[in-house]
Amino acid sequence: MDTKNDFSHLREQMVKTQLISRGIKDKKVLNAISKVPREKFVPPEKQSQAYYDMPLSIGSGQTISQPYIVAYMTELLELKGTGKVLEIGTGSCYQTAILAEIAKEVYSVEIIEKFYREAKKILRNYGNVHIANKNGYYGWKEHAPYERIIATAAPKTIPKPLIGQLSEGGIMVLPVGATGFSQTLYKVTKKNNKITKKAICGVAFVPLKKNI
Numbered sequence: 347m348d349t350k351n352d353f354s355h356l357r358e359q360m361v362k363t364q365l366i367s368r369g370i371k372d373k374k375v376l377n378a379i380s381k382v383p384r385e386k387f388v389p390p391e392k393q394s395q396a397y398y399d400m401p402l403s404i405g406s407g408q409t410i411s412q413p414y415i416v417a418y419m420t421e422l423l424e425l426k427g428t429g430k431v432l433e434i435g436t437g438s439c440y441q442t443a444i445l446a447e448i449a450k451e452v453y454s455v456e457i458i459e460k461f462y463r464e465a466k467k468i469l470r471n472y473g474n475v476h477i478a479n480k481n482g483y484y485g486w487k488e489h490a491p492y493e494r495i496i497a498t499a500a501p502k503t504i505p506k507p508l509i510g511q512l513s514e515g516g517i518m519v520l521p522v523g524a525t526g527f528s529q530t531l532y533k534v535t536k537k538n539n540k541i542t543k544k545a546i547c548g549v550a551f552v553p554l555k556k557n558i
C-alpha cells in the first residue's frame with residue numbers, strides 16, 4: 347500500500363472520529379491538524395501508532411500529547427492568526443507546527459537540548475517559528491508580551507513570569523498540579539491587568555522541570 351496515502355487516510359479518520367465527534371469546531375484548528383503529518387513527529391518505530399487516540403513516548407521520559415488534547419488546547423487559545431504565541435515544552439514539536447499553521451509568530455522553549463535541536467531541523471521550513479533551549483518557567487522575556495501562551499508540561503502553580511509576559515487581553519492555556527496526583531487544565535485570561543483562571547478539566551501531563 348502507498349504509505350503516504352495510508353497516513354493521510356488515518357489522519358482524516360482521526361480528525362473525524364477523535365476531534366469532530368468530541369466537539370472540536372474551530373475550522374482553523376481542524377484544518378491545521380488535517381494538514382500536518384503527525385507521523386513525522388514521532389520516533390520512526392512508532393510511526394504506525396501516530397494516529398492512535400493516546401499520547402506516545404518520544405524518549406527522555408517525555409510524550410507527544412494525544413491528538414485530541416492538542417486540538418482542544420489549541421481551540422481554547424482562540425487563535426486569530428495575529429500576534430505572538432509562546433509555547434513552553436517544544437517536545438516533538440507537533441503542537442508547535444499546529445500553532446505555526448495558524449498563528450503569525452510562534453516562540454517555543456524547550457529545556458532538553460536534544461528535542462530543541464531536532465525541532466529546529468523538523469521545523470526549518472516554518473519561517474514563523476523561533477525555538478530556544480532554555481527553562482520555560484521564565485518564559486522568553488526578550489520577545490514578550492505574548493497574546494497567547496500554552497504550556498504542555500505542568501508546573502505546580504502558574505509561573506509568575508508567564509503571567510507577566512501575557513499581554514493585556516491575552517489567553518494562557520496550561521496544566522497545573524503535581525504529576526501523579528491531580529492536574530487541572532486552566533484557561534487564564536488577563537483583562538485590565540487582572541487575572542482570571544477558569545478550570546477546564548482534569549489532565550495528565552509530564553511535570554515542568556526546574557519550576558519553583
Ligand code: SAH
Nearest residue numbers: 410411435437438457481482498499554555
Ligand atoms: N507539546 C509537546 C509536549 C512534550 S512533553 C508534544 O506534544 O510533543 C513536555 C515537554 O516539556 C518535554 O519536551 C519537556 O522536555 C519539556 N519541558 C519540561 N520542563 C520544561 C521547562 N522547565 N522548560 C521548557 N521545557 C520543559
